[in-house]
């Protein structure tokens with residue numbers, strides 16, 4: 321019936337068929353093997369790192385990084401050491417075994433980074449992944465001491481992203497060895513997990529952004545972080561200046577069309593030194609503390625500087641490192657009025673930033689964009705507004721105090737509400753546990769929500785106290801039931817092995833031993849005795865069977881040889897290797913006087 325109905329719509333005669341449009345072969349764009357996941361923050365100072373992107377990609381596919389690497393990435397890296405027998409047999413272990421020491425290089429610009437990005441490009445079909453590494457700056461910076469060997473992170477950043485519901489990721493800037501502070505929070509980067517006190521690797525097998533891969537602790541605890549000694553005064557100024565420079569460098573990566581040339585860099589350095597207050601290389605080397613030979617080599621293009629050296633040169637020559645690398649240093653004749661060499665250095669940064677000329681039209685435009693950004697929900701933090709408008713926060717607050725105040729207050733209010741909602745959820749969770757027959761402990765609840773036990777107890781002292789009592793009571797009841805079960809097991813017939821009993825209880829036998837040693841020893845002893853008895857019974861039955869067969873053979877006038885007896889034995893035993901069987905046979909022969917005399 322259905323077919324008949326459908327038939328009305330299907331033209332059958334050939335004339336109608338000719339009227340149908342001719343379908344040309346559709347070209348279906350090829351699909352990526354893995355999720356075409358967008359990297360975070362390209363074109364900003366907080367662009368994601370390739371290592372961090374990999375762990376987010378693994379999480380998006382609900383596999384560990386070890387699996388993603390072993391099965392998908394490693395085969396595309398085209399390296400012999402990733403294709404040996406061991407790597408083929410245990411793909412999950414390739415990352416931890418063969419690639420572990422190379423992992424930091426992924427965020428750099430060497431061969432490893434290049435082939436890794438190439439592999440990710442093949443898998444995700446994304447063309448923008450090279451900006452997640454230092455690849456755009458190859459040729460202008462030395463690879464030495466560029467990437468730090470262990471992970472570093474800003475707990476306050478993690479906490480802020482978590483509270484505002486933004487994705488948790490690992491910015492590339494945290495991978496650079498020269499960066500030691502977070503300039504957004506003016507705090508030192510952490511390099512050890514606050515919970516297990518260990519250093520964390522790049523590309524760990526079970527890496528997950530924002531978490532310790534060793535103990536699974538949440539790393540965004542700015543409260544713990546606040547207790548650390550913070551940099552101050554000149555050090556902080558210097559660090560934050562370096563941070564700003566690196567920020568600009570990372571920000572401009574997508575705008576650089578070709579790889580920087582070492583010759584361009586050499587002439588930039590040379591020009592900037594000559595146009596600085598020091599005029600010549602010797603004076604510059606003395607003042608900056610860079611060895612004179614290094615300065616000479618750099619000016620002649622014989623070597624490329626480490627990022628830290630490049631920062632020093634930029635600092636003392638009062639230029640930006642991005643200008644040095646791209647070659648935007650003007651010729652000496654065009655250089656502006658020189659400042660005195662002994663004036664305080666950090667001001668040099670301000671001299672390097674472009675000077676804005678304000679007019680009403682421009683102010684109106686910025687105000688309008690600012691107001692548009694204020695409409696966005698959830699509200700943006702000032703740091704993001706500042707980045708999007710591309711003006712320093714101080715400028716925005718002085719030019720638009722009303723909007724600035726509104727932005728700050730709005731975001732503060734939003735964060736406050738989010739926090740309150742979060743803790744309301746925690747309270748509900750604690751209350752649910754109170755009603756449960758198998759409740760979680762306060763520590764377990766704290767672990768699940770990613771906060772410390774102390775933080776939870778501090779916020780809900782009474783509720784936590786009641787939950788602890790409830791949990792202890794339920795725990796006692798639980799162990800009471802286990803005890804009864806074990807005591808009943810002592811009466812089992814046949815007796816069971818302790819491991820089998822533990823399996824029935826869904827507990828480990830070691831935990832049973834720890835809690836009920838006496839009963840466990842009794843169960844084990846009873847089981848051993850049972851095994852002994854079985855062995856004795858088996859021996860007896862074998863002995864009597866062999867004797868019976870041998871006697872019957874003798875009575876038939878046949879010699880009871882091992883072979884003859886073996887043919888008639890009911891069990892598949894090798895008589896020659898059984899001491900009991902041979903003994904029994906010997907006894908029968910002895911009784912019948914069949915023993916050969918030596």
Ligand SMILES: [Zn+2]
Nearest residue numbers: 474477502505
């Ligand atoms: Zn931070």
Ligand SMILES: [Zn+2]
Nearest residue numbers: 513516532535
């Ligand atoms: Zn840890």
